[in-house]
Structure formats: C-alpha cells, structure tokens
Amino acid sequence: EIVLTQSxxxxxxxxxxxxxxxxxxxxxxxxxLAWYQQKPGQAPRLxxxxxxxxxxxxxxxxxxxxxxxxxxxxISSLEPEDFAVYYCQQRSNxxxxxxxxxxxxxxx
Amino acid sequence: xxxxxxxGAEVKKPGESLKISCKDSGYNFTSKWIAWxxxxxxxxxxxxxxxxxxxxxxxxxxxxxxQVTISADESVTTAFLHWNNLKAxxxxxxYCARLVRSRLDPWGQGTLVTVSS
Numbered sequence: 001e002i003v004l005t006q007s008x009x010x011x012x013x014x015x016x017x018x019x020x021x022x023x024x025x026x027x028x029x030x031x032x033l034a035w036y037q038q039k040p041g042q043a044p045r046l047x048x049x050x051x052x053x054x055x056x057x058x059x060x061x062x063x064x065x066x067x068x069x070x071x072x073x074x075i076s077s078l079e080p081e082d083f084a085v086y087y088c089q090q091r092s093n094x095x096x097x098x099x100x101x102x103x104x105x106x107x108x
Numbered sequence: 109x110x111x112x113x114x115x116g117a118e119v120k121k122p123g124e125s126l127k128i129s130c131k132d133s134g135y136n137f138t139s140k141w142i143a144w145x146x147x148x149x150x151x152x153x154x155x156x157x158x159x160x161x162x163x164x165x166x167x168x169x170x171x172x173x174x175q176v177t178i179s180a181d182e183s184v185t186t187a188f189l190h191w192n193n194l195k196a197x198x199x200x201x202x203y204c205a206r207l208v209r210s211r212l213d214p215w216g217q218g219t220l221v222t223v224s225s
Contacts, residue, residue: 001170032210043203043218044153049211087153091210095141095158095167102152 002026002092004100012108019075021103023088028068032091035064035073038102039084047086048073075105083107112142112204112216119222120194127190128219130204132161141207142187144178147218148200158207159187194223 003026013019023033031051036044046055048064051071061076075082088100115129130142140161146154157168157178164180175198177190187204202219205212 034211036212043215044205044212045215046211046213049213050209055211055213089153089212091207095143095160095207096169097143097155097158097207097212099145099153099155 002029002090002098004088004090004098006086006088006100006103008103009101010104010106012106013078014108015078015080017078019073019078019082019105021073021075021086021105023066023071023073023100025069025071025090029090029092031067033064033066033071034089034091035062036087036089037082037084038087044087078105080107111214112206114202114204114216114219117220117222119224121225122195122223124194124223125190125192126194126221127188128202128221129186129188130216131184131186132206133185134206134214139206139208142180143205143207143212144176144187144189145203145205145212146172146200147203156189156202161185161187196223196225199223 005024007022033051035048038044052064063074065072085102085104087102091097113131143158144156156172159166159178159180161180161182166178180187199222205215
C-alpha cells in the first residue's frame with residue numbers, strides 16, 4: 001500500500017503570505033495525485049488533480065507541482081478564506097485510493 | 109449542476125444495522141465509480157471502498173473489508189453503505205464521492221453516524 005506523508009502537520013501564516021504544503025509518496029504515483037481543501041463542517045473540495053491541474057472554479061493563486069513521489073501545493077498569496085485543512089490523495093491501483101493525514105493551515 | 113446527495117444523520121445503538129445512501133444526479137456524465145470515505149477526528153480521511161454503479165464491481169480497503177458492505181442500485185443511480193453489527197467505533201462522518209480518473213469530485217454533503225448505547 002502506498003503511504004502519503006504530508007508536511008508540515010500545521011502551518012501558521014498570515015494573510016498575503018505564500019504557503020507551501022508538501023506531500024510525499026512512499027513509492028511513485030506518477031502524476032495521479034490530487035489536493036483537497038476542507039473547512040469545518042464542510043465536505044472536502046477538489047483543488048488540484050493530476051498533480052498540477054486546477055479544478056473548475058479554483059482561483060489561480062492555488063497551484064500544484066511534482067511527479068513521482070514528491071508533490072507541492074502552493075498558495076501564492078493567502079486569502080482569509082484559505083485557512084483550512086488540506087489533504088493530498090493518490091490513486092495507484094485503480095480504483096483504490098489513499099489520503100495523506102492532512103496539513104492544517106492556520107492564521108498566525 | 110451535478111452533485112451527490114446523501115441520506116440524513118443517524119443515531120444507532122451497538123449491534124444494530126444501518127444502511128446509508130448516496131444518490132448521484134450526474135450519473136453517466138463522467139464516471140460511474142462511487143467511493144465511500146470515512147472521517148473521524150483522530151484519523152482524518154480514510155478510503156473505505158469503491159463501487160461501479162454499472163455492474164456493482166466493488167473494491168474494499170483492507171481496513172474495511174468484512175466490516176461494511178457497499179452496494180448499488182443503478183436504476184436509481186444510488187450507492188449504499190451497510191453495516192450489520194454497528195460498533196461505537198463506527199461513529200463518524202461518511203462521505204461519498206465520484207471517482208473520476210484519479211480524483212474525487214464531486215463529494216456528497218456527508219452523513220453523520222453516531223453509535224451509542
């Protein structure tokens with residue numbers, strides 16, 4: 001089973017700053033990696049799929065990069081509504097999937 | 109707008125059975141695969157299993173194999189998650205989501221399950 005490890009567990013930043021979140025896979029997942037944002041009381045929302053493609057309606061300040069085992073989600077300039085928990089997810093052997101443990105992005 | 113609509117919150121006692129549902133209004137548009145995901149405070153998001161609405165082909169996470177049953181009724185474009193013998197540890201928020209290639213989108217609104225004596 002492929003394990004996804006996200007870092008840091010918690011990231012404390014101020015609005016306007018740049019956020020860089022990491023997701024590392026225990027073995028290659030090619031580009032089959034997605035990122036989700038979850039706010040309290042809400043279902044997760046797809047942000048990025050196939051490592052670097054923004055989902056419909058996602059602002060351009062969100063970007064994803066990486067392939068193989070190392071992936072990054074970058075938020076170029078934090079807005080107040082961006083403070084949430086972020087999860088990465090991979091699909092290795094169709095249709096099985098796994099999630100990272102999440103990164104909490106909090107206001108400093 | 110296509111979306112997944114889940115059944116409402118449930119409160120059950122240990123040992124009882126339960127079946128929750130997820131209706132896909134966007135069926136056949138992009139994918140017929142529906143995944144179930146559990147969320148508990150201590151463990152984040154956990155994939156439980158995935159079912160193909162067309163023929164009910166189902167894959168389970170090893171952690172949930174034998175603990176739950178995933179089923180589907182294509183005629184009503186609905187997937188189900190079923191427990192025969194609930195435990196307190198089954199309490200949590202359960203989400204369904206459509207699996208499209210490598211991503212989950214959209215997600216249902218979630219069904220909160222509480223198991224308590």
